Amino acid sequence: MTQDMKVFENLESVVRSYVRSFPTIFTKAKGYKMWDENGKEYIDFFAGAGALNYGHNDQKMKEKLVEYIMSDGITHSLDMASTAKAEFLNKFNDVILKPRNLDYKIMFPGPTGTNTVESALKLARKVTGRTDVISFTNGFHGMTIGSLSVTGNSMKRKGAGIPLQNTVTMPYDNYVDNHDTLEYVERFLEDSGSGVAIPAAMIVETVQGEGGINAARFEWLRKLESICKRWGILLIIDDVQAGVGRTGTFFSFERAGIKPDIICMSKSLSGYGLPFAVTLIRPDLDIWTPGEHNGTFRGNNHAFITAAASLDYWKDDTFEKEVQAKSEMIYQFLTKMVETYPELKGEVRGRGFMVGIASEVDGLSNKISAKAFELGLIMETAGPKDEVFKLFPPLTISEEGLKKGFEIIEESIKSLVK
Numbered sequence: 001m002t003q004d005m006k007v008f009e010n011l012e013s014v015v016r017s018y019v020r021s022f023p024t025i026f027t028k029a030k031g032y033k034m035w036d037e038n039g040k041e042y043i044d045f046f047a048g049a050g051a052l053n054y055g056h057n058d059q060k061m062k063e064k065l066v067e068y069i070m071s072d073g074i075t076h077s078l079d080m081a082s083t084a085k086a087e088f089l090n091k092f093n094d095v096i097l098k099p100r101n102l103d104y105k106i107m108f109p110g111p112t113g114t115n116t117v118e119s120a121l122k123l124a125r126k127v128t129g130r131t132d133v134i135s136f137t138n139g140f141h142g143m144t145i146g147s148l149s150v151t152g153n154s155m156k157r158k159g160a161g162i163p164l165q166n167t168v169t170m171p172y173d174n175y176v177d178n179h180d181t182l183e184y185v186e187r188f189l190e191d192s193g194s195g196v197a198i199p200a201a202m203i204v205e206t207v208q209g210e211g212g213i214n215a216a217r218f219e220w221l222r223k224l225e226s227i228c229k230r231w232g233i234l235l236i237i238d239d240v241q242a243g244v245g246r247t248g249t250f251f252s253f254e255r256a257g258i259k260p261d262i263i264c265m266s267k268s269l270s271g272y273g274l275p276f277a278v279t280l281i282r283p284d285l286d287i288w289t290p291g292e293h294n295g296t297f298r299g300n301n302h303a304f305i306t307a308a309a310s311l312d313y314w315k316d317d318t319f320e321k322e323v324q325a326k327s328e329m330i331y332q333f334l335t336k337m338v339e340t341y342p343e344l345k346g347e348v349r350g351r352g353f354m355v356g357i358a359s360e361v362d363g364l365s366n367k368i369s370a371k372a373f374e375l376g377l378i379m380e381t382a383g384p385k386d387e388v389f390k391l392f393p394p395l396t397i398s399e400e401g402l403k404k405g406f407e408i409i410e411e412s413i414k415s416l417v418k
């Protein structure tokens with residue numbers, strides 16, 4: 001039976017958002033494709049806002065999950081020990097941490113990105129005994145009071161209904177052209193005369209997703225790390241969106257050569273679009289008292305199964321190389337769009353598969369996204385004024401799929417600027 005879009009208007013809270021941007025009822029998805037109830041096919045350049053880096057319904061993960069379900073494997077166990085959990089812990093350590101020379105304790109903070117950020121902020125305060133946290137302009141970290149208080153988006157902050165406290169917002173890299181914004185951060189920390197409190201932590205995305213696909217330079221990240229070390233401030237990297245290969249390496253900070261104190265991961269970590277998050281903690285900082293941060297839905301066993309299977313993509317560097325080669329195709333396409341259509345007043349932004357075009361023309365990116373949707377491509381916008389159209393295909397997309405998506409984007413641009 002087909003459904004009426006009116007059901008959402010009538011029954012769902014006005015807070016609903018994506019249902020407005022992509023107004024159709026979806027029924028099915030595989031790889032980089034989605035279908036709606038009218039049988040219309042869409043190319044997915046959205047990938048669940050970064051939760052579907054391996055595409056929809058990956059065959060191998062699906063088979064493992066079905067096999068597990070059919071064998072009556074544990075579904076819910078709070079954080080009790082299970083074979084699924086042991087498999088994930090071992091594989092994450094063997095395939096991801098050890099080869100990168102990384103040593104972290106793995107915490108299950110709750111099912112979402114917001115949960116991992118919340119746990120990181122709490123732990124940093126507990127470890128240092130300090131209150132404030134430095135975050136950055138246009139950063140996005142989540143929707144609870146704690147994670148929202150480090151989110152640099154005034155529209156989202158209004159959702160809290162009250163002013164949010166204990167955070168200091170500093171300018172992100174490239175916030176001011178040709179200016180090293182970290183000099184400003186250091187000056188601020190040195191200014192004890194005006195009563196500046198040394199913060200517990202700094203929280204940062206290496207590439208800002210929701211904030212407009214702003215990529216921090218690797219030197220900037222290295223300098224940020226050294227400032228944190230100098231002042232005994234914990235460095236929290238929020239890899240919820242930029243992690244799990246999105247920028248071309250498993251962790252987004254790998255090529256910068258830094259070692260964060262705490263890492264937040266979620267979105268694509270389950271591999272299959274299931275709610276799942278981890279907080280990676282430098283072992284000596286893992287000072288929680290047992291039970292101090294708990295929750296009913298920590299460590300989803302189905303997600304352990306699919307996440308463990310997804311890590312096979314990272315057993316050697318084949319997948320990483322493929323992702324990097326396809327990133328180059330995307331980058332070349334975007335550069336060509338900016339050059340061919342000067343009316344866009346566009347700038348190519350991002351890194352790897354986390355890229356987009358920022359258009360200076362008011363409202364144009366939203367129009368491009370809407371037109372693309374009409375033509376069968378799902379692509380969202382980002383940035384404080386929705387000025388960026390954001391290309392977020394699954395990392396597993398074929399070259400053919402990419403090219404089809406590029407055609408629709410060019411067609412959409414052409415129809416709006418010519």
Ligand code: PMP
Pocket residue numbers: 049112113114115117140141142143205209210238239240241242266267
């Ligand atoms: N951090 C970052 C960088 C994010 O992009 C997001 C989600 N867009 C979050 C945290 C919050 O994750 P969730 O929506 O799963 O709570």
